[in-house]
């Protein structure tokens with residue numbers, strides 16, 4: 001299939017190398033699990049990148065060839081090089097899609113794109129979560145029913161300190177009583193950004209067919225359309241030296 005959407009699945013890749021519980025859930029790493037189900041979609045061309053690689057696996061060449069980047073991080077947010085964050089940021093502004101997963105809410109790139117603290121409540125109790133669809137007809141919920149149910153999850157609770165989103169695609173409620181806006185869409189420059197909450201490393205969240213459907217849908221939604229090229233407002237700063245990701 002030609003004109004496939006080029007996806008780079010990025011992972012911190014720390015828990016999987018240090019925690020046997022996580023290794024048992026994700027023997028190929030969280031990035032391996034996500035890349036595994038996305039690779040089954042004939043319209044997607046998938047690669048992985050991890051934080052322990054040179055330039056965190058996100059060289060200029062890789063970013064140039066990425067239409068949509070997915071981001072999972074937790075323990076090592078502060079160790080992500082600012083120069084890489086700068087590059088990802090400008091690629092988003094120029095049209096690259098970004099899917100921020102679970103504890104990626106506190107990553108440098110998400111906080112920069114949001115401009116707020118991105119803090120939230122949390123509790124790791126393996127409790128039941130129901131993600132209610134609050135934007136029926138949105139491309140990200142295509143093929144879903146009225147909700148997704150995850151029997152064992154980490155709780156995230158409001159207040160989630162993010163700007164008002166373009167769409168709230170899911171609102172979760174948890175067995176403990178809290179609620180959370182679990183699927184949020186934004187536009188930053190020419191780029192589309194989706195935050196999707198589930199994904200704690202000790203639970204098999206990314207093996208869930210509903211979660212997999214949401215992430216695949218989100219990749220397609222976030223892919224650049226190639227219909228628009230932004231001006232290059234910071235050329236004097238060395239920004240935007242690369243063409244926007246519209247060549248596919």
Ligand code: ZN
Nearest residue numbers: 103154200201
């Ligand atoms: Zn977590």
